[in-house]
């Protein structure tokens with residue numbers, strides 16, 4: 243009846259195939275893009291949950307879950323809940339977690355003494371995590387900012403951030419964390435010479451197997467704002483961190499920083515922040531061929547979530563695109579607050 247074929251009459255003669263005049267492309271890039279299966283075959287970089295490190299915020303208490311206002315979807319967790327969530331991370335294939343404490347204001351002192359307390363919040367969190375999940379890597383920040391009142395990563399005297407005196411404290415901090423079971427010490431303070439000193443201190447204390455992840459090229463960035471809210475140091479920071487963190491305008495300098503940290507014994511190096519510094523990441527990976535990590539920092543996370551919440555971008559796609567871009571630029575691992583969400587998405591796709 244309604245036979246549509248009848249309505250389509252065949253052309254009397256097929257038009258001659260266009261002669262290869264050069265008017266049309268012979269090399270057609272779109273051939274390799276024409277369907278999902280072929281895009282899968284030619285894809286150069288593949289993001290996996292095993293690329294991700296989950297940075298988590300820990301607070302005192304039990305059953306405490308405090309949303310961080312500037313980081314929708316990120317909560318500060320008490321140790322019990324952190325351990326629960328870590329099980330989920332592990333189950334999703336995330337190899338490691340980085341622990342950041344929100345230290346009680348009462349415990350903050352100019353000498354950051356609480357950083358050396360073997361029973362401080364970080365150490366208790368590390369112990370609980372390692373006990374519950376021995377196979378999940380635990381990374382600790384080595385820096386003083388959660389433990390003092392001025393928000394600086396080092397000791398401060400007369401407004402000056404002291405380099406060598408700070409290193410002495412950092413070394414002891416790293417050993418205390420290692421004693422608690424930390425697998426990777428990650429100095430994020432940007433003092434000169436701290437990588438070698440921390441390496442020596444760990445070795446001298448018998449922790450020759452604890453890795454050192456150097457925040458090697460860490461910039462004085464506006465993108466750390468939400469993190470400072472999360473650990474409760476934002477209202478406190480006096481001045482800025484420009485005398486120790488790097489100038490965003492420089493990248494040759496990043497190569498010198500990385501070279502020094504490698505010479506001092508870093509096992510892996512990091513570039514931070516991530517998205518605004520993909521060029522630095524690329525240069526570092528190209529030049530040193532070291533395990534190179536990138537930190538997709540709090541402000542990057544907040545921007546993406548804010549635009550998503552407004553309906554201005556597709557936040558899920560933007561997240562996966564962002565994380566894939568880090569892989570393309572040379573990252574071996576990505577510290578990201580998207581870790582659980584992204585790994586969950588990848589698991590869902592497979593299943």
Ligand code: PBG
Nearest residue numbers: 385387430465466469539540541
């Ligand atoms: C401090 C530290 C910071 C971050 C990690 N460790 C903030 C700073 O340097 O002020 C930033 C992480 C983020 O923004 O997600 N030692």
